[in-house]
Amino acid sequence: MKIATFNINGIKARMNALTDWLGEAQPDVALLQEIKSVDEAFPREHFEDLGYNVETHGQKSFNGVAILSKLPLEDVTRGLPGDDEDEQARWIEATVTGDTHSVRLCGLYLPNGNPTPGPKYDYKLAWMDRMFARAQELLASEMPAMMAGDYNIIPQAVDAKRPDAWRDDALFKLESRTAYRRILNLGFTEAFRTRNPAPEQFSFWDYQAGAWNRNDGIRIDHLLLTPQAADLLTECKIDAEIRGREKPSDHVPVWVDLAA
């Protein structure tokens, strides 16, 4: 079962790039972030025609997450629990069932948090506290589960071309990385690093300053697996090449294959 995460930076602007990639990569499930669309405006029929079931959790202009799945999507929930006042669309869950296992999938768009300090950074850290609580529940369920998406977290210096440039940024500040590590340390497996120890492997390159051409990137899109899901992990890769195409997102897909 091939499951990908992809921050598309706007569904309207990414129709061609996303459609091309789906055709080539043939993921069973694609967790999308930054659809920047309300649910009613999401071009669901286009993806249904490609054989995908579509579930969205959108909002106007910003944020927004979605799941495309060739397998049926069951028990869909929207929103990260823990704050009824939170209007930002950043979390969606569903269960998919393969030949041998059911897997709970959480698609997430973790807040950027800049500038620091300030209310946006406070929101990021508070959001991560709520995510910690949901992560505990997933582990307690003892089922194969995954939290995947744009974490807006550079876990370690090796995950940036120029870590010094990010020292005081909300993506790399010690407080951010500590909050991420606290979730990981509950017992999750970060799929990419488990299988790819080499440096200079990134999932985001800024549109500015020729970042892609200089491989001046950061690795901020992650897939965290519960132990039961980690036992099924057979592969994890970054589809970096599509960053060099026409009208790309600034992120690229990261995917896992699970023997599920």
Added chain:
DNA sequence: ATGGCACTGTTTCAGTGA
């Protein structure tokens, strides 16, 4: 990070992102 870009909105620049 000196700075360079891109997306949405009902636009003609501002807010946001990373």
